[in-house]
Amino acid sequence: MKDGYKEGTIYSNDEISPNIFELVLEGDFHGLPGQFYMIRGWEALDPFLARPISIADIEAGKLKLIYELKGKGTHIVSKLKKGDKLSLLGPLGNGFNLKEEGRIAIITGGVGVAPMLYLSKSLSGDVDIYSGFRSNAYFLDQIRPYVRNVHIATEDGSTGHRGLVTELFNPSDYDLVYTCGPMPMMKAVIQICKGQVDVYASMENHMACGIGVCLGCTIETIRGMERVCKEGPVFRGEEVVFHD
Amino acid sequence: MTKVEILGYELKNPVIAASGTFGFGKEFDEYFPIEKLGGICSKGLTLNKSQGNKGIRIYETPAGLMNSIGLQNPGVKGFINDELPFLEGKDTVIFANLGGHSLDEYLRGIELLNESPVHFIELNISCPNVKEGGMAFGIKCNTAESVVREAKKLSKKPMIVKLSPNAENIQAMAYSCVEAGADGISLVNTFNALAIDIYKRKPIFDNITAGLSGPSIKPIALRMVYEVSKVVDVPIIGIGGITRAEDAIEYIMAGATAVQVGSGNFIKPDITLDIIDGIESFMEREAIGSLEEIRGII
Numbered sequence: 001m002k003d004g005y006k007e008g009t010i011y012s013n014d015e016i017s018p019n020i021f022e023l024v025l026e027g028d029f030h031g032l033p034g035q036f037y038m039i040r041g042w043e044a045l046d047p048f049l050a051r052p053i054s055i056a057d058i059e060a061g062k063l064k065l066i067y068e069l070k071g072k073g074t075h076i077v078s079k080l081k082k083g084d085k086l087s088l089l090g091p092l093g094n095g096f097n098l099k100e101e102g103r104i105a106i107i108t109g110g111v112g113v114a115p116m117l118y119l120s121k122s123l124s125g126d127v128d129i130y131s132g133f134r135s136n137a138y139f140l141d142q143i144r145p146y147v148r149n150v151h152i153a154t155e156d157g158s159t160g161h162r163g164l165v166t167e168l169f170n171p172s173d174y175d176l177v178y179t180c181g182p183m184p185m186m187k188a189v190i191q192i193c194k195g196q197v198d199v200y201a202s203m204e205n206h207m208a209c210g211i212g213v214c215l216g217c218t219i220e221t222i223r224g225m226e227r228v229c230k231e232g233p234v235f236r237g238e239e240v241v242f243h244d
Numbered sequence: 245m246t247k248v249e250i251l252g253y254e255l256k257n258p259v260i261a262a263s264g265t266f267g268f269g270k271e272f273d274e275y276f277p278i279e280k281l282g283g284i285c286s287k288g289l290t291l292n293k294s295q296g297n298k299g300i301r302i303y304e305t306p307a308g309l310m311n312s313i314g315l316q317n318p319g320v321k322g323f324i325n326d327e328l329p330f331l332e333g334k335d336t337v338i339f340a341n342l343g344g345h346s347l348d349e350y351l352r353g354i355e356l357l358n359e360s361p362v363h364f365i366e367l368n369i370s371c372p373n374v375k376e377g378g379m380a381f382g383i384k385c386n387t388a389e390s391v392v393r394e395a396k397k398l399s400k401k402p403m404i405v406k407l408s409p410n411a412e413n414i415q416a417m418a419y420s421c422v423e424a425g426a427d428g429i430s431l432v433n434t435f436n437a438l439a440i441d442i443y444k445r446k447p448i449f450d451n452i453t454a455g456l457s458g459p460s461i462k463p464i465a466l467r468m469v470y471e472v473s474k475v476v477d478v479p480i481i482g483i484g485g486i487t488r489a490e491d492a493i494e495y496i497m498a499g500a501t502a503v504q505v506g507s508g509n510f511i512k513p514d515i516t517l518d519i520i521d522g523i524e525s526f527m528e529r530e531a532i533g534s535l536e537e538i539r540g541i542i
Contacts, residue, residue: 002275005513048511049511206301206304207302208302208304208309211275214264214302215316216311
């Protein structure tokens with residue numbers, strides 16, 4: 001039997017950038033890069049659903065999650081302090097296929113940078129990361145020790161290249177690309193890489209159950225509608241069908 | 245102690261997993277033995293395989309959620325060949341939830357299910373998310389009555405009709421369905437509802453409206469179960485916003501023989517076990533020997 005929701009104790013819960021929080025939990029956690037947990041930081045029935053948050057890192061049983069303040073659920077979690085309890089279900093979904101060697105690019109947009117610490121620690125090739133943000137860059141200081149180069153783009157030009165992260169990278173320089181971020185960005189990455197280099201994209205969608213039964217989080221793939229929480233969240237770029 | 249009887253079948257307890265919230269049982273069986281449930285309703289089936297709706301399918305609301313899945317399912321044959329063998333091996337009662345876009349589709353679905361090992365057919369005349377289907381049959385009594393009558397003629401399985409709360413008059417609807425031959429009534433399916441993205445100035449859902457479920461609808465669904473219990477004599481299965489044993493007991497006191505747990509399954513995979521345990525402790529505490537004693541007691 002898989003574990004149902006279990007308790008995690010908050011070790012730290014800090015705002016590392018405006019509206020971006022780093023939550024570290026103590027408990028019995030495991031999982032692979034790209035997998036996620038459903039988290040619930042409240043007993044009440046409102047908010048009704050738990051929140052899917054991808055694993056940012058797991059080290060010595062401690063689970064690190066990076067989340068963006070978006071609605072009621074994340075707002076409640078953001079107010080929790082060291083020692084407070086959370087309920088967690090996971091690890092869920094299929095993570096990234098890990099490549100042992102070669103030239104690897106990680107391309108992220110906004111809070112899509114979250115799963116890339118655990119991923120970059122788990123890769124053994126030459127890894128470059130390209131991260132785009134609206135304004136302030138975050139979390140990259142923790143990823144830096146595990147990659148060769150860090151490239152930053154911001155929409156307002158406050159850090160690094162002013163513009164889109166996709167303008168910074170050349171697919172022919174790489175053997176494999178991992179990406180996570182807003183849909184339009186991942187769609188652009190997949191299009192740029194088409195026919196040149198394989199892409200693994202970690203998809204996101206509204207989610208209710210997280211375990212594959214509600215069919216709420218499906219996306220269109222070349223095989224039909226598939227569940228982000230079960231077949232995903234990581235899909236091969238060429239499998240995902242985008243519409244304009 | 246918690247066992248109940250519906251149309252000749254004994255359920256270990258009155259807790260049934262609701263259609264569309266439990267898949268075909270496999271995912272949940274990884275979290276708890278699904279045989280502990282009184283029964284399981286399949287995901288809503290249509291005669292032919294369906295990919296369901298495009299666009300956003302799930303949207304959270306205060307103490308509830310809206311969905312517009314659109315009956316994504318493997319079709320009746322796909323269910324019978326690929327999903328039912330797993331469920332059949334489990335010691336629990338199986339309800340095949342059958343939707344349709346036309347009378348003919350319902351009837352052909354029933355023919356296939358007649359030859360399968362399911363125990364019940366739950367006739368879904370209440371899915372709000374399929375155009376010209378499902379719920380279209382569940383709004384007006386005369387439309388519902390004709391579908392139920394034809395379906396019942398053909399069905400070799402006991403047939404529960406699942407009502408929409410969007411029916412023009414829930415009591416008249418239940419009465420018409422029973423007159424037309426329904427062996428039991430389950431209610432309610434989701435409430436037709438609307439949410440708007442005020443920044444895009446557009447509805448959240450491609451179909452504009454979607455079905456609302458969860459604790460926020462419970463008091464309304466409970467009232468409907470109560471009202472229906474006053475006009476029909478067949479078993480009633482209460483559905484709507486059940487997340488605790490206390491909710492299930494309310495439905496039974498309002499007149500339900502059994503209950504279905506729907507969106508509650510999304511917030512905790514083994515929530516049904518908590519509900520079953522809670523019903524048992526309540527019965528012990530209150531010295532209730534059988535749920536018969538409190539059914540429709542209010």
